[in-house]
Amino acid sequence: MSARVLGGILAPALFAAARAHGPWGVAYAPDDVRAPRPAIVYLHGMWAGPEDSCGHFLRASAPYGFLVCPRGNAPNGEGWMWSGTYATVAPAVHEALRAAETLAPGKLDRAGGGTLVGYSNGAYFAAVVAGSEPGAWTGLVLLSMRVDLDAGRLRAAGVRRVVLAAGQRDGAWSAMRAMAERTDALGLPTAFMDLGPGGHELPRDIDDRMAAAIAWVRASGPPACGAEAFTMPPRGRCSGT
Numbered sequence: 001m002s003a004r005v006l007g008g009i010l011a012p013a014l015f016a017a018a019r020a021h022g023p024w025g026v027a028y029a030p031d032d033v034r035a036p037r038p039a040i041v042y043l044h045g046m047w048a049g050p051e052d053s054c055g056h057f058l059r060a061s062a063p064y065g066f067l068v069c070p071r072g073n074a075p076n077g078e079g080w081m082w083s084g085t086y087a088t089v090a091p092a093v094h095e096a097l098r099a100a101e102t103l104a105p106g107k108l109d110r111a112g113g114g115t116l117v118g119y120s121n122g123a124y125f126a127a128v129v130a131g132s133e134p135g136a137w138t139g140l141v142l143l144s145m146r147v148d149l150d151a152g153r154l155r156a157a158g159v160r161r162v163v164l165a166a167g168q169r170d171g172a173w174s175a176m177r178a179m180a181e182r183t184d185a186l187g188l189p190t191a192f193m194d195l196g197p198g199g200h201e202l203p204r205d206i207d208d209r210m211a212a213a214i215a216w217v218r219a220s221g222p223p224a225c226g227a228e229a230f231t232m233p234p235r236g237r238c239s240g241t
Helices: 050-061 088-102 120-131 149-154 173-185 206-218
Strands: 021-024 025-028 039-043 066-070 073-075 079-081 113-117 136-142 163-166 190-194
Touching: 021 088, 025 088, 025 136, 025 190, 039 088, 039 120, 039 206, 050 066, 050 113, 050 206, 066 088, 066 163, 088 120, 088 206, 113 206, 120 149, 120 206, 136 206, 163 206, 190 206
Parallel strands: 039 066, 039 113, 113 136, 136 163, 163 190
Antiparallel strands: 021 025, 025 066, 073 079
16 A cells, blocks of 8 residues: 555655665665664555655664665556565565665675565565565564564574554554564564554654664664553563563
């Protein structure tokens, strides 16, 4: 689905960072490029493009690395979507990563420590990419999509933390919360984030929510027990009890 955000399409931070844009998608440089930094890759939903929602993840990504938003690999209506398998999706992701390197040559670290974020149709393929590129991705944030995660495969690929998130009127809400509980119980630390009373669209405060989600999947410590950002902190792995 298109990432229609209540209250506006573009985040105010959209123009705050060095930006690259082309047929491959959109990318932003991090706050600090004195040393190599990893990528935070966002895969958009259906009937959309990276221009629609990439900026909403900029504030969350800028402290950690390059925000890279590839364009879907298949035309869909007036926009794009992700289609096929890892073999058909990965070239678009890798092309966008190569393009992002031009923002600060030699400073995009593709060796590991990256974070994958996906919304709707993009969430399914973000999980596919994470499980298919061992060592490349340590964090995974999946929004508004029923997904059947293979915790063992993701752990073996180097994923250390996962956040699943959906709005209360999104048909995926219950399934995503259940999957978060199951994945966490299988030993892959996973939190569920309630995106509020809305449906499938990204909420008005998605920038703040993603700042919390991306910070947690990239951190080494547990979330605070009862932290407002997470409806379900990982079982037995929250601080403050």
